[in-house]
Every structure is written in C-alpha cells, then in structure tokens.
Amino acid sequence: MLLGYKVRLNGLGIFRYAFSGIGKATSEEVVHTDIKNGRIHYAPDVKLKSKMSSPEYTRV
Numbered sequence: 366m367l368l369g370y371k372v373r374l375n376g377l378g379i380f381r382y383a384f385s386g387i388g389k390a391t392s393e394e395v396v397h398t399d400i401k402n403g404r405i406h407y408a409p410d411v412k413l414k415s416k417m418s419s420p421e422y423t424r425v
Contacts, residue, residue, distance in 0.1 A: 366380060366381060366382040366405070367382060369382075375410070376410055376412070376413065377409070377410055377413065378407055378408050378409040378410045378413060379407070379408045379410075380405055380406070380407055381405070381406050382403060382404070382405055382406075383403070383404050383405075383406050384400050384401075384402065384403050384404075385400075385401055385402045385404075386399045386400040386401045386402070387399040387401070
C-alpha cells in the first residue's frame, strides 16, 4: 500500500492508502509538509457486503 498499490484480500475486500493535505497549483510547489493525513480506506467484497446487509441470526 505504501507504494500506491491496492491490496485485495479475496472474500474480505480491498484496502488502499490515501493522503490528504494542502492543495497547490502545480506539482513543483508541493513539499512533504503539505501532506497532512494518511488513511487506510477499506471497501468490502461484494459478496461480503451482501451478506452483511441481510444477516441471518441463530439462537444459541
């Protein structure tokens, strides 16, 4: 993820790393102090998401 790639875990979903910071007009103006936050974003697998939207409960 630190190299800019998404990580897909079959059956679980996709993880990616994203940054936020101060916008600049050109890429030459950007310095490392302009990057403020790094976050891991998660998108669930389609099958997992559908299972979670209508869960089944069992009394134990």
